[in-house]
Amino acid sequence: MIKNYFPVNLYLKNKLCVVIGGGKVAERKVENLLKVQAEIKIISPDLSPRLKKLAQEGKIYWERRTYQKGDLDSAWLVIAATDNPEVQKQVYEEAEKRHIFCNIVDVPELCSFIVPSVIRRGALTIAISTSGASPAVAKRIREILENLIGEEYEFYLELMKNLRDQILMSKLSQEEKEKKLQKLALAPIFIYIKNKDLDFLKTLIEKENLLFPKELFEKYFPDIFSKEI
Numbered sequence: 149m150i151k152n153y154f155p156v157n158l159y160l161k162n163k164l165c166v167v168i169g170g171g172k173v174a175e176r177k178v179e180n181l182l183k184v185q186a187e188i189k190i191i192s193p194d195l196s197p198r199l200k201k202l203a204q205e206g207k208i209y210w211e212r213r214t215y216q217k218g219d220l221d222s223a224w225l226v227i228a229a230t231d232n233p234e235v236q237k238q239v240y241e242e243a244e245k246r247h248i249f250c251n252i253v254d255v256p257e258l259c260s261f262i263v264p265s266v267i268r269r270g271a272l273t274i275a276i277s278t279s280g281a282s283p284a285v286a287k288r289i290r291e292i293l294e295n296l297i298g299e300e301y302e303f304y305l306e307l308m309k310n311l312r313d314q315i316l317m318s319k320l321s322q323e324e325k326e327k328k329l330q331k332l333a334l335a336p337i338f339i340y341i342k343n344k345d346l347d348f349l350k351t352l353i354e355k356e357n358l359l360f361p362k363e364l365f366e367k368y369f370p371d372i373f374s375k376e377i
Contacts, residue, residue, distance in 0.1 A: 150279045153262065157273065158249075160186040164222050168215050168239055169229035170195035173253055177227045178208060180263075189223075191215050192230075217242060225249035225261070256280040265290040270302030271309070303368045304338040310361045311353065328356060344369065 165181050167174050170192030178199060181188050188208040195203065195210060203210040211219075215235050220226055220242050226249070228239040240258040243250035252258035264275035265286040274293060276286045311332055315325050340349045346369075350360050 150281050151256065153277065153279055155275065155277070157275075158184075158225075160184045160224065162187055163224035164189060166191065166220055166223045166226045167229065168192065168219075168226065168235065170199055170210075171229065172196060174227075174229035175199050177229055177253075177263075178202065182207065186224075191219055215239060220246055220248055223248050226251070228252045267294055267297065269297060269299065269305070271305045272297075272301050298342065300338055300342040303364075304341050306364060306368075307337065307341070307361065308332065310364055311356075311358055314358050332356065 160181065161184065163186055165186045165188050167177055167181070167188060167190045170190060174190065174192065175196050175198050178188055178190065182202075189211065190199065190203070190208055191211045191213065193212060193214055199208070199210075202208045215228075215230075215238065217238065220239075223246075226239060226243050228236055228251070230236065236252045236255055236258055240250055240252055242248075243260065250258070250260045251263060256262065259280075262277065262280055264277040265283070266276070267274040267290055274297070276289045276293070278286045312329060315328050318325065320328070335352060337349065337352070340346075340352070346365065353360050
């Protein structure tokens, strides 16, 4: 039976996340947790070379032993990347008792959350899930979307945030602000960015009585202002 999941994005900065296991699968999970600045404790008799390096650098905390009851004290979530069925069951039972988010890799019946296939473009995060029915299909959909939603979306969202902040700080009425925000959202700004049509972008932005954020453009296109726009 396919489970019904509630989609949610978790803010894990400085939250304790426990990873059981030290192989390649655990390595991938740790790398993803590091991207969101989680506090990571890994429990395993041994680690992959990459995980050992992270432990030596102080980026993760390593307890060199097997899992034991009580290892989830103060944990916010736990990921078990081990093929030991007994350990999997023990981790899940402790997590359930303590009301801790739990993912036992490749054992959906012992999961209170699953990890979707993800596309990241700066502030943009797109998560694809088949509710565990077919991770391979989720991966295929991700590959299709990666071709449609390119790297330009990272800058696009930074620019839109800048313009939104300008609008919200303006003296326009709430109705006028909303109208302007919707107008910009519908404009083909991401296409102009992809094609580096900065003249069009500058004209569009200034037409809305907004400041052209030259510093932001210089950050992403360092040689674009060899000639003045």
